[in-house]
Amino acid sequence: MAWPRRSFITCMIAATADMRDDPLPSWNDCAAKRAMLAFVARVTDTASPDFIPAPERIAVFDNDGTLWPENPVPFQAAFGFDELRRRAAAEPALAESTMVQAALTGDLAPLLADGYAGLREVIAHSHADITTDAFRQSVEAWLAAARHPRFGRRYDDLTYQPMQEVLRMLEGSGFKNFIVSGGGADFMRVWVERVYGIPHERVVGSTGQTSFELRDGVPILTKSLEGLFVNDKHAKPAGIHQFIGRRPVMCYGNSDGDHAMLQYTTIGNPRPSFGLIVHHTDGAREYAYDAVTASTGRLVAALAEAPERGWHVVDMKQDWNTVFSPER
Amino acid sequence: MAWPRRSFITCMIAATADMRDDPLPSWNDCAAKRAMLAFVARVTDTASPDFIPAPERIAVFDNDGTLWPENPVPFQAAFGFDELRRRAAAEPALAESTMVQAALTGDLAPLLADGYAGLREVIAHSHADITTDAFRQSVEAWLAAARHPRFGRRYDDLTYQPMQEVLRMLEGSGFKNFIVSGGGADFMRVWVERVYGIPHERVVGSTGQTSFELRDGVPILTKSLEGLFVNDKHAKPAGIHQFIGRRPVMCYGNSDGDHAMLQYTTIGNPRPSFGLIVHHTDGAREYAYDAVTASTGRLVAALAEAPERGWHVVDMKQDWNTVFSPER
Numbered sequence: 001m002a003w004p005r006r007s008f009i010t011c012m013i014a015a016t017a018d019m020r021d022d023p024l025p026s027w028n029d030c031a032a033k034r035a036m037l038a039f040v041a042r043v044t045d046t047a048s049p050d051f052i053p054a055p056e057r058i059a060v061f062d063n064d065g066t067l068w069p070e071n072p073v074p075f076q077a078a079f080g081f082d083e084l085r086r087r088a089a090a091e092p093a094l095a096e097s098t099m100v101q102a103a104l105t106g107d108l109a110p111l112l113a114d115g116y117a118g119l120r121e122v123i124a125h126s127h128a129d130i131t132t133d134a135f136r137q138s139v140e141a142w143l144a145a146a147r148h149p150r151f152g153r154r155y156d157d158l159t160y161q162p163m164q165e166v167l168r169m170l171e172g173s174g175f176k177n178f179i180v181s182g183g184g185a186d187f188m189r190v191w192v193e194r195v196y197g198i199p200h201e202r203v204v205g206s207t208g209q210t211s212f213e214l215r216d217g218v219p220i221l222t223k224s225l226e227g228l229f230v231n232d233k234h235a236k237p238a239g240i241h242q243f244i245g246r247r248p249v250m251c252y253g254n255s256d257g258d259h260a261m262l263q264y265t266t267i268g269n270p271r272p273s274f275g276l277i278v279h280h281t282d283g284a285r286e287y288a289y290d291a292v293t294a295s296t297g298r299l300v301a302a303l304a305e306a307p308e309r310g311w312h313v314v315d316m317k318q319d320w321n322t323v324f325s326p327e328r
Numbered sequence: 329m330a331w332p333r334r335s336f337i338t339c340m341i342a343a344t345a346d347m348r349d350d351p352l353p354s355w356n357d358c359a360a361k362r363a364m365l366a367f368v369a370r371v372t373d374t375a376s377p378d379f380i381p382a383p384e385r386i387a388v389f390d391n392d393g394t395l396w397p398e399n400p401v402p403f404q405a406a407f408g409f410d411e412l413r414r415r416a417a418a419e420p421a422l423a424e425s426t427m428v429q430a431a432l433t434g435d436l437a438p439l440l441a442d443g444y445a446g447l448r449e450v451i452a453h454s455h456a457d458i459t460t461d462a463f464r465q466s467v468e469a470w471l472a473a474a475r476h477p478r479f480g481r482r483y484d485d486l487t488y489q490p491m492q493e494v495l496r497m498l499e500g501s502g503f504k505n506f507i508v509s510g511g512g513a514d515f516m517r518v519w520v521e522r523v524y525g526i527p528h529e530r531v532v533g534s535t536g537q538t539s540f541e542l543r544d545g546v547p548i549l550t551k552s553l554e555g556l557f558v559n560d561k562h563a564k565p566a567g568i569h570q571f572i573g574r575r576p577v578m579c580y581g582n583s584d585g586d587h588a589m590l591q592y593t594t595i596g597n598p599r600p601s602f603g604l605i606v607h608h609t610d611g612a613r614e615y616a617y618d619a620v621t622a623s624t625g626r627l628v629a630a631l632a633e634a635p636e637r638g639w640h641v642v643d644m645k646q647d648w649n650t651v652f653s654p655e656r
Contacts, residue, residue, distance in 0.1 A: 055521065055527055055528075132569060176529075178529075185570070185573060186573075189573040189574075193383065199383055200383075200572060200573030200574045201504075201506075201529060201530065201571065201572045201573060201574070202529065203573060207570050209566065210565075210566040210569050210570060211562070211566065212562045212563075212564075212565040212566055212588055212592065213562075214591060214595070217595070217596075218595065218596045219565065219591055219592045219595050219596060221565060221566065221569050221592075227555060227557075229555075234539070234540045234541075235540075236540075237538075237540040237547065237549060238537065238538040238539065238540055238549065241460060241538050241549050242513070242535050242538065243529065243571060244528060244529045245513060245514075245517040245528035245529060245531060246517075246528045246529070260540055263542060263547055264540065264547045264549075267542070267545070267546065267547050268545075268546045268547060
């Protein structure tokens with residue numbers, strides 16, 4: 001069939017405009033992308049029966065494995081292990097613990113057993129009995145010096161470009177983006193505003209009790225792991241309720257740790273809702289995993305439930321034409 | 329002295345413009361008002377050495393006694409006591425507790441003894457083993473029906489007009505206003521957005537653990553008082569750190585419960601900072617109290633420290649020309 005000249009030109013102009021206006025250029029055309037764009041269009045259209053008022057446009061994002069990688073170990077664990085390594089030379093007693101030994105050799109399995117008891121033990125060495133100011137400085141120093149073992153880049157430079165585009169698009173559509181992560185809130189707040197444009201108060205993470213005192217007349221907050229709230233699995237909806245106080249309408253996760261918050265967001269929500277799972281299928285550009293046991297990113301139950309619930313599963317290899325954000 | 333005509337008119341015009349442009353018309357001219365206006369002007373002026381970037385413009389407000397009254401009992405306690413009254417008829421076993429008896433007769437002293445142990449016991453009857461949805465509905469029903477015993481108005485209609493003006497002025501100057509209250513976060517979030525224009529995620533309050541489950545396939549969050557975080561006194565700076573993750577630059581309180589967060593805001597802060605205490609001196613229009621023992625509003629230590637720290641003390645009787653917001 002011969003295209004009439006005018007129609008061809010019109011078509012080319014429209015296609016160019018589409019590419020230019022695409023808020024998600026790192027996403028290939030796929031069902032998840034189309035569904036996301038359609039969802040945002042209808043819930044922000046005041047003429048739509050599905051319109052959601054701005055204060056209720058709450059979008060929640062897991063962090064590890066959803067906004068940045070969680071391999072070979074979650075980045076906060078890499079920080080904790082590096083801190084142990086730095087201190088082990090001067091404090092040989094440290095290395096007597098079998099869990100510290102596992103951390104120093106990067107052996108994640110024993111650390112994740114028994115509900116992460118070992119991980120908690122080794123994390124305490126860098127995350128407790130330290131002032132919040134000193135902790136922030138230690139994270140900043142580590143971020144400046146450490147490099148990811150496979151990609152050779154700063155850890156906070158390794159965010160997923162397609163997800164950065166989602167954050168920007170939602171922000172531009174009157175959504176409030178929140179991080180809802182098992183990671184430590186204090187760890188994330190060091191860089192999350194600079195890296196994701198998400199302010200500190202929109203970070204829901206694991207938190208321990210902090211104690212306040214005037215030390216030599218100066219206010220001091222000291223971290224501890226007492227009363228630790230681990231913001232993972234069934235605790236994520238509780239954390240959302242405690243910190244955000246409102247049910248989300250969009251939820252992005254990648255593992256069974258996000259299963260409960262996907263359910264909380266999408267099942268029986270009186271508002272239209274949207275759930276999305278980032279499926280790690282790209283061993284060449286990133287990592288390929290789901291059912292592995294010794295990983296914080298194990299994805300089995302949520303993946304099995306996705307079709308029934310209408311959660312969109314993103315195949316990273318097929319659906320993303322770019323993985324990482326450009327180097328800053 | 330005879331005023332030249334032109335100067336008199338110019339003067340009148342200027343005075344009218346001042347009144348019209350005054351963002352705090354319910355405040356009489358006083359040191360606290362002048363200091364507040366000057367502080368906001370200099371920290372929002374990009375040319376000033378004291379300029380504070382918008383993300384760091386965090387203002388924290390106590391609620392009971394600072395934004396609305398806390399007499400004859402804190403309003404959330406009035407809710408809890410009314411719930412007990414409503415249920416005591418059908419559940420006579422309830423009234424066997426001496427603390428419930430104290431609540432039913434409005435006797436606050438035994439309830440506040442031993443670190444509020446009695447208050448916690450009676451509050452549990454209306455605040456635990458209840459879904460978050462059912463709790464919200466019970467607060468809404470109570471707000472619609474209950475009237476303040478002295479003022480005869482809805483409780484959520486009794487906010488201080490001068491403080492509402494402060495909230496609006498700061499919001500208009502790029503500040504983020506947060507409630508930091510000993511009150512329950514779940515209780516406050518029912519009405520705080522409508523009444524103060526403060527979104528749910530900017531409410532830092534007392535919180536207990538919430539548990540998530542799918543009950544008959546529907547997501548349910550159930551409240552408990554386990555792991556209760558009481559956001560008062562030394563816990564307020566910890567709560568600010570946990571929920572906001574950033575040191576405030578303005579702090580408004582009225583009692584020794586706000587002492588630690590006034591210290592945290594203003595002592596050794598690398599940014600310019602501002603502290604203000606609302607002093608209840610107006611028994612005719614509201615209540616006059618400070619050193620009373622059996623009150624959540626006891627104000628002794630913070631008041632004594634105010635001059636040394638430069639905290640502004642507002643004399644409600646002298647400094648406010650209006651106390652309550654107009655009836656809605």
